[in-house]
Amino acid sequence: MRKRIVAGNWKMNKTYEEALSLVSEIDNMVRDEVNGDVTVIVAPPFPFLQSVGKLTQGNDLMHLAAQNISEHDSGAFTGEVSASMLKSVGTEYVIIGHSERRMYHHEDAQTLYKKLKAAIAQGIKPIFCCGEPLEERDADRHFEYVGKQLHDSLSYLSNEEFDQVTVAYEPIWAIGTGRTASSQQAQEMHAYIREQLSRMFDAEAAHNTSILYGGSCNPSNAQELFAQPDVDGGLIGGASLKSRDFTDIIKSF
Numbered sequence: 001m002r003k004r005i006v007a008g009n010w011k012m013n014k015t016y017e018e019a020l021s022l023v024s025e026i027d028n029m030v031r032d033e034v035n036g037d038v039t040v041i042v043a044p045p046f047p048f049l050q051s052v053g054k055l056t057q058g059n060d061l062m063h064l065a066a067q068n069i070s071e072h073d074s075g076a077f078t079g080e081v082s083a084s085m086l087k088s089v090g091t092e093y094v095i096i097g098h099s100e101r102r103m104y105h106h107e108d109a110q111t112l113y114k115k116l117k118a119a120i121a122q123g124i125k126p127i128f129c130c131g132e133p134l135e136e137r138d139a140d141r142h143f144e145y146v147g148k149q150l151h152d153s154l155s156y157l158s159n160e161e162f163d164q165v166t167v168a169y170e171p172i173w174a175i176g177t178g179r180t181a182s183s184q185q186a187q188e189m190h191a192y193i194r195e196q197l198s199r200m201f202d203a204e205a206a207h208n209t210s211i212l213y214g215g216s217c218n219p220s221n222a223q224e225l226f227a228q229p230d231v232d233g234g235l236i237g238g239a240s241l242k243s244r245d246f247t248d249i250i251k252s253f
């Protein structure tokens with residue numbers, strides 16, 4: 001059975017105090033308003049993980065994610081954070097391969113594969129992001145582009161390892177732009193992703209994988225997006241920074 005998931009990627013936003021207020025508000029709204037059939041994930045910046053995690057621990061629906069992870073186990077890697085460190089502060093999920101990390105930090109397919117392995121080895125579940133830039137969509141090469149991203153990082157995982165993975169489709173032209181993919185564009189890409197996954201892994205694993213949509217998802221468009229048969233939830237940026245909007249998105253299933 002596929003999980004329905006709404007994950008908030010806070011990116012590089014909020015101070016410590018603001019992060020605690022935001023997660024407390026979300027926690028209260030989720031307790032009061034959301035029924036038990038959805039997994040809610042918050043991904044605060046590294047310094048706030050432990051404190052935010054203490055608050056999410058008391059709510060069965062809520063889970064903690066990191067926004068990045070080192071591919072290395074330990075050692076002289078200044079500024080990096082390892083899977084065992086993340087695990088030790090209660091991190092359950094990690095976002096891997098976000099387009100901002102691929103673009104600004106030059107993370108390539110091989111590095112992302114190593115990050116996937118490092119997370120899974122510590123029992124942290126990866127949320128693997130893929131998605132094409134506008135030029136690729138305009139040139140009608142978006143399926144090929146996303147297919148290659150999936151193949152180049154995921155296909156080396158075993159079926160058991162892949163069972164831990166959630167996929168997020170985030171077309172780059174829709175991130176932070178206010179221009180959402182239409183529900184039809186999202187559905188056709190999600191169906192394509194699932195089909196590609198069924199070629200790499202066993203059919204049941206591909207069928208059971210949650211595929212999230214990300215890119216200007218908000219309370220007004222979430223319901224239509226989430227109603228698509230292969231859209232199992234969302235990875236939310238801007239709208240996850242406002243407790244009311246984020247909760248309304250969670251309630252859009």
Ligand SMILES: O=C(CO)COP(=O)(O)O
Pocket residue numbers: 009098170174175176177178214215216217235236237238239
């Ligand atoms: O990048 C995203 C989530 O990871 C999406 O960001 P926005 O929701 O702000 O477009």
